[in-house]
Amino acid sequence: MIAYLLVTAISAIVTFVLAFLILKLSHRYRLYPKVRERDVHTRPTPRLGGIAMFIGMIVAFVVASQLPNLSLIFSEPLKVWGLFAAALIIVLIGVGDDIWDLDWMTKLAGQIIAGGVLAWSGVQIYTLPIFGGVTSLSPTMSLALTVLAVVLVMNAINFIDGLDGLVAGVALIANGVFFIYSYILAVNTNQSEYYNLASLITAVLIGACIGFLPLNFYPAKLFMGDAGALLVGLLMAASAISVTGNVDPESLGGRQLLPAFIPILLPAAVLTLPLLDFALAVIRRLLAGKSPFAADRKHLHHRLMDMGHSHLQSVLIFYSWTAVVAVGCLSFMFVPWYVSTIFIAVGFVVCTFLTLGPLRRRTPLRREAEAASETKGLPL
Numbered sequence: 001m002i003a004y005l006l007v008t009a010i011s012a013i014v015t016f017v018l019a020f021l022i023l024k025l026s027h028r029y030r031l032y033p034k035v036r037e038r039d040v041h042t043r044p045t046p047r048l049g050g051i052a053m054f055i056g057m058i059v060a061f062v063v064a065s066q067l068p069n070l071s072l073i074f075s076e077p078l079k080v081w082g083l084f085a086a087a088l089i090i091v092l093i094g095v096g097d098d099i100w101d102l103d104w105m106t107k108l109a110g111q112i113i114a115g116g117v118l119a120w121s122g123v124q125i126y127t128l129p130i131f132g133g134v135t136s137l138s139p140t141m142s143l144a145l146t147v148l149a150v151v152l153v154m155n156a157i158n159f160i161d162g163l164d165g166l167v168a169g170v171a172l173i174a175n176g177v178f179f180i181y182s183y184i185l186a187v188n189t190n191q192s193e194y195y196n197l198a199s200l201i202t203a204v205l206i207g208a209c210i211g212f213l214p215l216n217f218y219p220a221k222l223f224m225g226d227a228g229a230l231l232v233g234l235l236m237a238a239s240a241i242s243v244t245g246n247v248d249p250e251s252l253g254g255r256q257l258l259p260a261f262i263p264i265l266l267p268a269a270v271l272t273l274p275l276l277d278f279a280l281a282v283i284r285r286l287l288a289g290k291s292p293f294a295a296d297r298k299h300l301h302h303r304l305m306d307m308g309h310s311h312l313q314s315v316l317i318f319y320s321w322t323a324v325v326a327v328g329c330l331s332f333m334f335v336p337w338y339v340s341t342i343f344i345a346v347g348f349v350v351c352t353f354l355t356l357g358p359l360r361r362r363t364p365l366r367r368e369a370e371a372a373s374e375t376k377g378l379p380l
Contacts, residue, residue: 011207015056050228082121086114094227104293115150154233156274161229164220174270177326198242269329308358
């Protein structure tokens with residue numbers, strides 16, 4: 001555990017220092033785009049923070065390779081190099097989009113290539129734990145499912161990157177929960193080859209988010225841009241694939257309600273809001289006859305603000321929903337199923353109450369407006 005904490009600290013420090021330098025250089029040389037119509041912020045803000053997160057990740061992995069406790073991960077260097085190559089492709093595509101606003105086909109092609117490189121290196125979904133057993137996938141199905149999962153998660157994370165600190169905070173909560181899960185599996189199953197890889201990826205990503213969040217939290221001084229959001233999605237997908245595609249459900253024991261489904265449910269749980277936002281956006285745009293990647297201002301975070309939530313409140317509500325779903329799903333590993341179910345149910349009620357708060361306040365205001373209009377004899 002100490003080795004992971006050290007790697008997390010290295011990732012956080014390097015990311016913060018580089019993000020601060022990028023912020024200063026961006027302001028000195030005016031390296032920031034104009035405010036777009038769909039943007040929530042009102043002043044031009046640098047959006048090259050993803051470069052700092054990428055370099056922080058690289059440095060953290062280099063340090064990890066020198067730690068005896070983590071050396072087993074690097075016994076198969078192809079996986080690590082494949083992760084580096086995929087991350088580099090994504091960051092280059094993201095930076096290009098942040099500067100030149102690339103078309104969606106170019107971005108999608110880059111994402112597919114990155115997913116293919118990751119799968120080629122050996123980070124693949126070889127098996128799926130289904131109905132208490134393990135179902136092996138054919139090489140073609142394994143490759144296709146891996147690339148699909150990587151592209152899906154990257155776009156889901158990128159789609160919610162619209163408010164200050166949203167992606168960094170959601171990723172920090174989700175990966176914190178996922179790190180606990182992957183670390184427990186490494187200890188309980190004694191199969192550290194895959195689970196340590198997942199734990200290392202999440203530890204590095206947690207550090208990058210911690211280091212970046214001080215400059216990205218509301219009001220943000222620096223954005224991670226597409227480079228950062230896609231990188232976060234890639235790393236989350238890689239860590240989830242390392243666990244989901246290689247875990248034996250029988251090794252998890254019988255304490256959980258559905259032990260065979262935990263490896264599938266938890267990655268989906270930590271990505272609930274991003275995946276929901278992604279699905280709604282794709283459906284909305286296709287029904288309107290547009291490209292599923294066409295930008296608009298109708299994402300979940302936009303709708304929260306339109307309901308009457310402030311910028312900060314909208315971000316905190318996203319944090320709350322993510323924490324309830326992720327922690328609730330993880331709790332099935334530790335407590336009886338009914339306790340976890342009660343926790344999730346109560347969490348949903350509280351989060352729903354907070355989410356719909358502006359609508360409750362709007363009714364009295366509406367009544368006051370009607371009363372004032374009747375008094376003055378004016379129509380509403």
